[in-house]
Amino acid sequence: MHRRHLLALPLAAGISAPAIRTAAAQSATVMRLSHQYPPSHHIAGVLANFAAEVKARSNGAVDVQVFPAEQLARVAENFPGVARGAFEAAVATNFTWGNTIPEMSAQTVPFFFTGLEQNRRFPKSEARRFLDGITARRAVRSVAWLFTTNSAIFTSGRKALVNPEDFRGVKIRGINTLIDQSLTAVGAAPAATPAPEVVGALQSGILDAGLTDVSAAVSRRFYEVQKYGTVSPFFSVSTQVYVNPRWWDGLRPDARSVIEAALEKAEVEAVDVTVRTAEAAVGELREKGMTITVQTPEQVAQWRDVMQKPVMDAFLRQAPENGPRLLELLRAV
Structure with missing residues (x-):
C-alpha cells in the first residue's frame, strides 16, 4: 500500500493547472444556442450578454x-x-413559426400590438404564458421572450413607400403568408425571403423593396443597396428563446436557476436596448445617405385602414381555436 501511494505521488504532482481547468471545462453544463442575427444586431448583443451573465453567475459551471x-x-x-x-x-x-404555430403571428397583425409598454409587460403576461403552453406541444420549451422591435422600415430603391398606392407592383420582401396579406392589400408582390438573404435579393433586383426592423437595416447594411426608407410602427416582433425539454428537465436545479435568472435579466435588457438602438438607427441611416420618412399618426391611420383587417381575418382563419382568446389576452397586456 505504501509503495502504491509513492507511485501515485509523481502522477498527482504532474497534473498542471491548465489540465485541471480543462477538466473542469469539460464537466461544465453546455448550452449551445443557435440564432440568425449578425453579431452587430442588438439582439445578438443581448444574447452575448446573457451568455456572459450565466458564466459569471455559475462561476463557469454553465457554459452558454x-x-x-x-x-x-x-x-x-x-x-x-x-x-x-x-x-x-x-x-x-x-x-x-408560420403555419407550425400560427398563433405566434398575432403580434404581427399590422398596428395591433405595437405599444412600448405593452411589449415591456409582455414577458410577465398571461398572453406570454398562453403562447408558451402552445409552444410546449411542439416538442420544445419556451424559456424567454426578447422584445426585438416595434419599429419596422420599408426600404426601396426607386421611390419612397409613403402612401398605400406607392406599393402597387412593387416586389417586396414577404415574411409569412399572414403578413403578406397586408402587402397584397396595397398591391405589392411579396416574396418570402429569409432575413439573411434580403440584402442580396435587393442588390440583384429579385426584390425592389425590403421590410425589416429599423435596427436590422443598419446591422445588415441596407443603406448600401436602398435609397429610401419609411419607418412605421407596423407590427411588433419578439425573439423567443426555446430549448430541448429533455435537456432542460435534466439540468441540475442550480444550473437551471442560473439560466432562468440570466434570461429574465435579458428580457428586461432587450426592451431598453431595442428602444435605444432603434432611435440611433434612424439617425445612422440618414447619415449613411438614406432618405428617411417617419410616419405621422395620419399616415399610420391610412395604412392601418387598408392593411389591418385582411390580416386579422386571415389570422383568425389560421388559428380558429386559440386565436380569439390570444387576441383578447394581448389586448389586456
Missing part, C-alpha cells in the same frame, strides 16, 4: 455557447435541431 449568423444551423433547421437534441437551444422571431 452562442452561435450567431446561422453559424450552427440555418433558421429553418433550428426548430428540428433543438427538438431532436442536436443542440440545446435556439431562437425564433414570433412570425417565423
Whole structure:
C-alpha cells in the first residue's frame, strides 16, 4: 500500500493547472444556442450578454455557447435541431413559426400590438404564458421572450413607400403568408425571403423593396443597396428563446436557476436596448445617405385602414381555436 501511494505521488504532482481547468471545462453544463442575427444586431448583443451573465453567475459551471449568423444551423433547421437534441437551444422571431404555430403571428397583425409598454409587460403576461403552453406541444420549451422591435422600415430603391398606392407592383420582401396579406392589400408582390438573404435579393433586383426592423437595416447594411426608407410602427416582433425539454428537465436545479435568472435579466435588457438602438438607427441611416420618412399618426391611420383587417381575418382563419382568446389576452397586456 505504501509503495502504491509513492507511485501515485509523481502522477498527482504532474497534473498542471491548465489540465485541471480543462477538466473542469469539460464537466461544465453546455448550452449551445443557435440564432440568425449578425453579431452587430442588438439582439445578438443581448444574447452575448446573457451568455456572459450565466458564466459569471455559475462561476463557469454553465457554459452558454452562442452561435450567431446561422453559424450552427440555418433558421429553418433550428426548430428540428433543438427538438431532436442536436443542440440545446435556439431562437425564433414570433412570425417565423408560420403555419407550425400560427398563433405566434398575432403580434404581427399590422398596428395591433405595437405599444412600448405593452411589449415591456409582455414577458410577465398571461398572453406570454398562453403562447408558451402552445409552444410546449411542439416538442420544445419556451424559456424567454426578447422584445426585438416595434419599429419596422420599408426600404426601396426607386421611390419612397409613403402612401398605400406607392406599393402597387412593387416586389417586396414577404415574411409569412399572414403578413403578406397586408402587402397584397396595397398591391405589392411579396416574396418570402429569409432575413439573411434580403440584402442580396435587393442588390440583384429579385426584390425592389425590403421590410425589416429599423435596427436590422443598419446591422445588415441596407443603406448600401436602398435609397429610401419609411419607418412605421407596423407590427411588433419578439425573439423567443426555446430549448430541448429533455435537456432542460435534466439540468441540475442550480444550473437551471442560473439560466432562468440570466434570461429574465435579458428580457428586461432587450426592451431598453431595442428602444435605444432603434432611435440611433434612424439617425445612422440618414447619415449613411438614406432618405428617411417617419410616419405621422395620419399616415399610420391610412395604412392601418387598408392593411389591418385582411390580416386579422386571415389570422383568425389560421388559428380558429386559440386565436380569439390570444387576441383578447394581448389586448389586456
